Amino acid sequence: MLGIYTRISGNKAVGKDTSIEIQTAEGVKIALKLGMQYKVYTDIGISGTKEEIEDRPSFAYLMKDIDKGKITAVYVIDQARLERNPKIWQIFLYQVNKKDVKFYPKGIETDLTDPAIKFATSIQSLTNQLFAEQTREKVNLTFDKRASEGFTHGGLPYGYEKGKDGKYQIIPTEADIVLRIFNLSLAGDGTYTIANILNADEIPTKFQNVSKRDSFIRYDAYTGEKKVFNKATIKWRGNVIYDMLKNTTYKGIRVWNRLQKDKKQRIEANVPAIVTEDLFDRVNRNLVNNKQKVGKRSEFKYLLNGLIICGCCGKEYRGKKRIVNKDSAYKCIQQGKCPKSRGLSIVRFENFLIQHLFINKNLKELLINLPINTDNGVVLKSKLFKYEEELKKKIKLKEKYLKWLNDEDLEDDDSIREQYKKNVKDIGSLKNNIEILKSEILESDSNFAKLKVENATNEYKLTTNFDDTKRLIHSLVERITVIHKKLDKGGIFNVVIKYKGFEEYSTFTTNWFSLKWIWLYYSRGEAISEQQRLQDIENEKALFDYKGIPYTDEDFIDFVAGDSVSMMMDEIVLDNNNLVEFN
Template sequence: MLAIYTRLSREDEDSNSIKNQLNEGILFAKAKGFTEYQIYNEGEGVSGGLQIDERPELKKLIDDIVSGKITAVWFRNQNRLERNSFTFHTFVKVIKTAKIDVYFGDKLNDYNDANTFLQSSIISALNQYNKELQGQQTKKVLKQRAIEGKAHGIMAYGYTKDEHGYLVIDEEESKVVKRIYKMSLEGIGTNKIAELLNKDDIPTRYKSKYKGTYKVKHKFNGTKKVKEKSNVTWKGGTIRNILLNTIYYGKRNFSGDLYDVPNIISEAYWQKVNNNLKNNRNNSGQSVKHNYLLRGKIICGKCESNYYGRTRVNKKDNYYMCSSKRYKDKNCGNRSINIDVIEDFIWQRFFADEVLKDKIIEHFSNTNAEEDIKGIQADLKALEKELIKNSERQRKAVSLVLDGVLTNDAVKYELDKLKKEASAIKINIENRKEHISSLENIEVISSNMITELDEVKKKTSFDEKKILIDKYIDKIEINTHRIDKTKGYFTLLIYYKQILEGCEGYYLDFPRYDYAIEMYNEIIVPLSDEYKSKSKDELDMIVMQVYSQMGRTKVITSYDEETDTEQYYWESEEKGITEYYRKNEDDKD
């Protein structure tokens, strides 16, 4: 049986089309009297420089030769077989052992003949040379286009090209890019963002601008599927690639080098989103038994590692635990906390009980926007001056290399350090600008936030809760304080996002989880049915007892004899807590 092998690479001309190769191979079979033939079509876009294992049809052909199924092979020419000398010599070894005929066009090649083998070896070496030379030339042209800011190939989503071939921003797609970054910063994971875009009928690039079909290759078995471009929807992986791509802050990556292009977002905003990206990781792969409401929010106050959720259907394991416990030699010893208890407490206390809403109303009522803006603008000017100095230092370092005073290696460490510092300064500048913008629109923002939180009790789904928590809660820091071997208290510091500052602090008893006590103003939140039934006097006594156990000392700052009232704060031995709460006391005074 005759084997007809066809292949077309991206660089080939139209005359080398698969259709033309097939027609020539079938005519050859009829002319030579082959009554049976089998086609091995590698398809389009497959490089002759690939290894045999990366070319499924060539591998299948070799297997059929070894098994005795194939007695002769036809290729249009030698470069259809390979542009890789290793592939050539491997193939020749197989056909010499199997003693089969090999045709390039109409010519029979006898590889047992020394001259034929030598000539074919030279052609193989030239094929590989031409492939590598062509690759270098192509890369050179593409690099020059990147330097000039011109488009090539499929452009990143959010970009198009003008009539001169230059890369420019696609106004409609750029709105979607900004929305993707905004949702990610709000704590929405990549899979969920894709789901929301699909739900809103936002078309992908394929769906909106391309027609026809495309092929998808299975990364393990090499099989290909044909799909309609009009059916392409958003996927989590696509969203993640958009979030990671530096092109969106104006730096196009080509072969490891960055080239300037029009930016859709600022570098500082891009960095801020990417710093937050690890907190938004979606569950994927195997079916998830539990959705963790506080995933990415809880950090260990002892070793600063993340807490991660672990649960089973039977609730035998049902807790957030410090990730240091995964490694025996790194276990910091901080206690794990029950998932249901901490999730229910955070949701009920801050959202359902409207503590967060009250905090927002108090914050805005005490905010002097005009004075705050002046202070932030002063900070902004200082940061901008610092950025100018940083840029000047980078320029001087580069000049020393160009002038031959120092080598690249000598200044590389300092340049990397300066670039990191510049990135941090830009993020701080972006944060200050956002804060100023928020203060300038304080009435609208406060109204929107309060309205949103007014709707909380209507929001019951996990996804809606998750979005709100990610939007308003920055992090929850957990520490453990033991009273004896089995009992003690968690200290919970809940830090806010948005334009709110500071945190709320609570003591949460373990192992019973009966109550949580606010660290500052003597508020106790009963959690168990037993403690919900206790009287106010009983609960007040528990507060004083816990404050005493936790080393809190009542410090009186003033006393009014006429009204028999006193001003005071609770001093704590714990790092950072007293300073924060005393500041609150000063603000209230």
């Protein structure tokens, strides 16, 4: 099995680092080329300079799987993704040579037993470390100097914005909310109670005000895939309120290098205060007493969050589990406003999907035996070509702007400077779109999709933990649509599952008890092989016969059907006393 290791140090700026999607996609290409199954190991927001393997969880898992003999080859997009620390490199080098594991940086097989290559890669490791340390030192010195002078850096606390002078400036409307939060805490309300009060009053969060964009991006913790979140859905949380109450910035003291790691000097700078020092200190002394009034905070695990869509209103279904009233269901987030929706049991829904994807082999056989579709990526490749051509033009335009800005007669022209800045942003956006398109082109490849099915179904075991089970489900399922229909007595659910990388989807039906799931239909798009076309013709002839419509074989010479639907009438029956539970 090929171990694909991917890493980014943090939320890098667009175009400044190779995305997790591209690193993964390039690794899967090598797996396809080598005819190997694969497993992806992703560390997000973790520096390659860390000295301890345990500080890089996915890298640690990779090393364990190498030791167990599960991984026989390793791919990284470049050595710097794997490490920027000679100690880590020497441990990796020893382990792969001990276990006779092949190494594919940039997809090129590299013999790490060759003394010359061992020497060269060790020098590369030292170079990676030197570059990281020099860059970090320069950046830290700049940040320390600006912090000591009271300039802003990075995300600002709620209630502040960057002023024209680059320093902290109070936002009056948000400052009123900050003062309200401190007064509520002093009155004895716990942090989660305060969060609920703000949410009930529909007070916008920092996320909703931080920029003009309506969404922001985070990486899926289980698949490494990029996900876009609507800022309007972000609510106040108790932990956010707690951090605000502990933040000395609100009493006028901005602290930099608070933890004083790596011998960094703690820096304090004066900034405009929103609350008095007396109020801040009294609230913090009182926080210990308020901990008993924060309310119950329980965390539960949901396999299918992010996949389920309500067929009634188009909003998302989310898992909701409450110990107090024994509520445990996936529900439409608009429930109450969406009258036709109804919740589905978390445990039964998750167990049904596990059975369908991994245990019942009918789906695997259907997807693996599909004909190869060579046309899926044509439109995407055409779009990619346009983006790449546009990028070339923008880069030439950037060089032209730079030339003008270096001209003494034009260097102070604000319009040219603004056009230059806009052009730089456009270049970053195009680079990001090109990376995403390349990933989508690979996803559209039938061989790639089939390999993912083979890989996921072979990896799953009934003893597989929650994180791995969720990762495998999200690698196979693109979307699940739930449609509820109320009957005179009870009701039924129609559940439509769209498979990732395929045009195919399945429709199941179940009742409110959700123990028996009947596979009604298996649908696909337009035929992509002669065999599928002939099957569509036979189905059409059978329909004509049923309706008494005359026809001849000549009528079907150039026949092309739309979506094809096959009756399945298979079923999955769950044993209520033998269900997998993660909560």
